Amino acid sequence: MSTSFHYEKLGQDGAARLGQIHTAHGVIHTPAFMPVGTVGTVKAMAPESVAATGAEIVLGNTYHLMLRPGAERVEKLGGLHQFMNWPGPILTDSGGFQVMSLSKLRKLNEDGVTFQSHIDGSTHVLTPERSMEIQRQLDADITMSFDECTPYPATEDQAAESMRLSMRWAKRSKDAFVERPGYGLFGIVQGSVYEPLRAESVSKLREIGFDGYAVGGLAVGEGQEEMFRILDITVPLLPTDRPRYLMGVGKPADIVGAVLRGIDMFDCVMPTRSGRTGQAFTRRGSVNIRNARHQDDPRPLDEACGCPACRNYSRAYLHHLGRAEEVLGLMLLTWHNLHYYQDLMRGLRGAIAEGRLTQFAADFTAEQALGDIEPL
RNA sequence: GCGGGUGUAGCUCAGUUGGUUAGAGCGCCAGUUUGUGGUACUGGAUGUCGUCGGUUCAAUUCCGAUCACUCGCC
Numbered sequence: 001m002s003t004s005f006h007y008e009k010l011g012q013d014g015a016a017r018l019g020q021i022h023t024a025h026g027v028i029h030t031p032a033f034m035p036v037g038t039v040g041t042v043k044a045m046a047p048e049s050v051a052a053t054g055a056e057i058v059l060g061n062t063y064h065l066m067l068r069p070g071a072e073r074v075e076k077l078g079g080l081h082q083f084m085n086w087p088g089p090i091l092t093d094s095g096g097f098q099v100m101s102l103s104k105l106r107k108l109n110e111d112g113v114t115f116q117s118h119i120d121g122s123t124h125v126l127t128p129e130r131s132m133e134i135q136r137q138l139d140a141d142i143t144m145s146f147d148e149c150t151p152y153p154a155t156e157d158q159a160a161e162s163m164r165l166s167m168r169w170a171k172r173s174k175d176a177f178v179e180r181p182g183y184g185l186f187g188i189v190q191g192s193v194y195e196p197l198r199a200e201s202v203s204k205l206r207e208i209g210f211d212g213y214a215v216g217g218l219a220v221g222e223g224q225e226e227m228f229r230i231l232d233i234t235v236p237l238l239p240t241d242r243p244r245y246l247m248g249v250g251k252p253a254d255i256v257g258a259v260l261r262g263i264d265m266f267d268c269v270m271p272t273r274s275g276r277t278g279q280a281f282t283r284r285g286s287v288n289i290r291n292a293r294h295q296d297d298p299r300p301l302d303e304a305c306g307c308p309a310c311r312n313y314s315r316a317y318l319h320h321l322g323r324a325e326e327v328l329g330l331m332l333l334t335w336h337n338l339h340y341y342q343d344l345m346r347g348l349r350g351a352i353a354e355g356r357l358t359q360f361a362a363d364f365t366a367e368q369a370l371g372d373i374e375p376l
Numbered sequence: 377g378c379g380g381g382u383g384u385a386g387c388u389c390a391g392u393u394g395g396u397u398a399g400a401g402c403g404c405c406a407g408u409u410u411g412u413g414g415u416a417c418u419g420g421a422u423g424u425c426g427u428c429g430g431u432u433c434a435a436u437u438c439c440g441a442u443c444a445c446u447c448g449c450c
Binding site: 036037043044059091093095097101102118119124144145149168188216218219245246247248249250254267268269270273274276277279288289325327330345 | 404405406407409410411412413414415
């Protein structure tokens with residue numbers, strides 16, 4: 001059986017695609033949402049439960065795992081799949097984003113980034129070559145090339161300089177990436193909100209050649225309208241025989257809009273982080289379970305949801321757990337949110353398969369606009 | 377019984393050398409979080425300043441009484 005990494009398109013509805021990504025550790029049905037498991041765990045969830053929501057691939061992170069427990073250690077222990085008991089596909093972020101968002105005292109030059117650990121202050125260097133090595137040690141099915149996530153806002157000159165550095169790093173990432181059957185390397189499009197820069201970035205990445213293409217530098221404060229505008233000008237430039245991944249996105253409505261524009265893969269901390277801060281996503285919009293209006297409500301969070309939190313527990317109980325900051329509250333709400341996100345992806349895939357995505361999106365928007373059910 | 381201390385927001389407490397709308401932290405009521413630090417941030421509501429009386433143009437502040445709590449001694 002061939003284990004070569006490849007994307008297979010199974011259907012199309014407008015710009016949206018239905019497909020499969022074949023990897024060394026299994027198949028991913030797209031459009032797909034990938035739960036974020038930064039430090040080798042999807043927070044508050046056992047991997048078996050993550051899989052039960054329908055997730056087929058999770059994220060790990062170069063930056064976090066290199067600092068703790070260390071990529072060499074993970075490699076010796078059999079790789080990240082075995083280490084965290086996730087037998088399915090894993091995508092690892094390259095560390096570029098986290099160096100910017102988490103570490104202080106970072107120094108960026110042509111070679112890479114020198115930074116201090118947010119854990120113990122120790123000094124580390126991350127380069128495209130080192131990032132590729134770490135992601136290979138982690139045994140990521142999908143490796144992301146090392147990039148700089150251009151801060152927003154940026155002038156066109158700043159965005160151009162940043163993007164071109166990321167493109168040189170993309171070439172070095174490709175050169176350093178060790179090809180193995182079933183393993184793929186993705187390039188990342190940058191260029192901020194500037195159309196010519198996005199086009200130049202795509203062109204440079206296609207010249208290098210990648211197994212998939214990510215759109216980076218979005219959902220960083222530009223707003224949904226602007227993000228969709230960038231997708232409208234960027235996605236049509238990408239090759240049709242490779243997966244497209246919108247990094248770090250997003251809210252349910254962002255995902256629906258991006259699928260309509262031809263995106264196949266998403267990751268976001270939204271469902272998991274929100275699960276830890278009391279925000280739940282439902283068919284009728286988001287709900288803050290800690291709000292006082294839920295304290296006497298015996299009804300489930302979302303009557304149409306089949307997750308354990310909705311089948312077995314009331315809003316009143318989830319509210320209580322949230323107020324009491326009980327671990328079970330984090331677990332149940334995270335579980336619900338991941339289940340909701342996977343339900344959404346299943347709905348999107350079904351709608352594409354049946355050629356009714358436009359109607360699905362309209363229904364989605366209308367139902368979200370209804371707002372939460374009336375308080376008792 | 378005697379002597380001391382304390383009574384200010386739901387809680388723990390600042391403060392006012394007497395002067396417009398009395399503050400903080402926590403809690404409470406909401407909002408934000410997009411390639412993750414159970415995080416961080418933003419806004420909002422709430423007071424007979426223990427009670428009664430006196431002094432004063434003006435008292436939460438000074439004086440007296442009283443009540444409650446508290447510490448020590450008998």
